[in-house]
Amino acid sequence: MIKLEQITKQFRLSNRSLTAVDAVDLEIREGEIFGIIGYSGAGKSTLIRMLNGLEKPTGGRVTVNGMEMSSISGADLRKARQKVSMIFQHFNLLWSRTVAENIAFPLEIAGVKKADREPRVRELIRLVGLEGREDAYPSELSGGQKQRVGIARALANEPDVLLCDEATSALDPETTDSILDLLTDINKRLNLTIVLITHEMHVIRKICHRVAVMEAGRVVEMGDVLQVFRSPQQPITKRFVSQVTETHDIKQAIGQLVRENPDGTLIRLGFVGERTGEPVLARLIRTFDIDVNILQANVSQTHGGTFGSIILNLAGDEAAVAKAVEFLHSEGVETEVIERD
Structure with a gap:
């Protein structure tokens, strides 16, 4: 065309x-x-x-x-x-x-x-x-x-x-x-x-x-x-x-939570289509002995389908956190470790 x-x-x-x-x-x-x-x-x-x-x-x-x-x-x-x-x-x-x-x-x-x-x-x-x-x-x-x-x-x-x-x-x-x-x-x-x-x-x-x-x-x-x-x-x-995915107020709130919780690993998770409704986090919390703090979560609709994103702070034993991140990868969840400022 x-x-x-x-x-x-x-x-x-x-x-x-x-x-x-x-x-x-x-x-x-x-x-x-x-x-x-x-x-x-x-x-x-x-x-x-x-x-x-x-x-x-x-x-x-x-x-x-x-x-x-x-x-x-x-x-x-x-x-x-x-x-x-x-x-x-x-x-x-x-x-x-x-x-x-x-x-x-x-x-x-x-x-x-x-x-x-x-x-x-x-x-x-x-x-x-x-x-x-x-x-x-x-x-x-x-x-x-x-x-x-x-x-x-x-x-x-x-x-x-x-x-x-x-x-x-x-x-x-x-x-x-x-x-x-x-x-x-x-x-x-x-x-x-x-x-x-x-x-x-x-x-x-x-x-x-x-x-x-x-x-x-x-x-x-x-x-x-x-x-x-x-x-x-x-x-x-x-x-x-x-x-679209991170408003100014949300960014400020995340920054404040990060300052209040300086320890741990920040990760961003991405979910697409039907996966946005799956209980992956519930299985994560039940399986691993770590503290999971949800800093931000949203679901957006595009012409091609639904996608969601969640930013978590994972705190606890370093090896347990690494295994938790590996678990998310194995579940097919897009996972990105966020570097702290």
């Missing part, structure tokens, strides 16, 4: 060259929700803009649904863009047009007759849950409603790909979840390929099938979301995962 081959994008500044995207290889499958995450300046917005030809790569090839976006221009590019739609952080609505008129605008540009536009607009209004708001203007809408208009407008020409550029960053958490639920529903109903860029790991966890992590213009880690959450490899990925 989407293939990036050694994509590079450089910008000429007054006295130097800036590499925003650096030799990225990426494949996105048809019908999946693919997330690209990175902090500001990572290159993710530049990358996504090359998928619909808003930016041309300095080097490499961008192919979307068989069309090489990196080489076409003019009428061919305009036609290709009808199948690669985009929604934005700040909605980009036409403030002098009503909801229905905003949604109809791409159809007008495409030369669709009014008699054919109207049923399509009504269908899209139902799809995004804006019945009764057809004649409202953007100034009369909430942030979530504005983004629903943006989504409906992006779907007007029945695209194959929907690009989401920080589409929930301007929304409160509850509204963000409602928009993510809508995107998930659209993905399932229409088999629409969605590429979503964000700096929020909550967004990735909730709806994405796979994720690429960007840093300094490069993709430094990529994989199924569940696997990335279970076993992040790069320091930046671990920081993103900790946004």
Whole structure:
């Protein structure tokens, strides 16, 4: 569906060259929700803009649904863009047009007759849950409603790909979840390929099938979301995962408990799928003569399944603690010994 081959994008500044995207290889499958995450300046917005030809790569090839976006221009590019739609952080609505008129605008540009536009607009209004708001203007809408208009407008020409550029960053958490639920529903109903860029790991966890992590213009880690959450490899990925799995309050509480219990071995356990409900800790406590203190525990849901993590402090005879850790390994529990600061 989407293939990036050694994509590079450089910008000429007054006295130097800036590499925003650096030799990225990426494949996105048809019908999946693919997330690209990175902090500001990572290159993710530049990358996504090359998928619909808003930016041309300095080097490499961008192919979307068989069309090489990196080489076409003019009428061919305009036609290709009808199948690669985009929604934005700040909605980009036409403030002098009503909801229905905003949604109809791409159809007008495409030369669709009014008699054919109207049923399509009504269908899209139902799809995004804006019945009764057809004649409202953007100034009369909430942030979530504005983004629903943006989504409906992006779907007007029945695209194959929907690009989401920080589409929930301007929304409160509850509204963000409602928009993510809508995107998930659209993905399932229409088999629409969605590429979503964000700096929020909550967004990735909730709806994405796979994720690429960007840093300094490069993709430094990529994989199924569940696997990335279970076993992040790069320091930046671990920081993103900790946004969801370790809140500031929890970190402070763990730090306090560690200070109060300076002896022992800190370990982090990972459980996946059905294993999250198994009584492994109960067997551990019954089997070994050690003190087990649970410092943190949580269970999270990703698109690919459930995973849980527990941080323990094991105190007691050194040999007994070592055997306890070995027991956890033998039970198939992902176990990591945490170094104390």
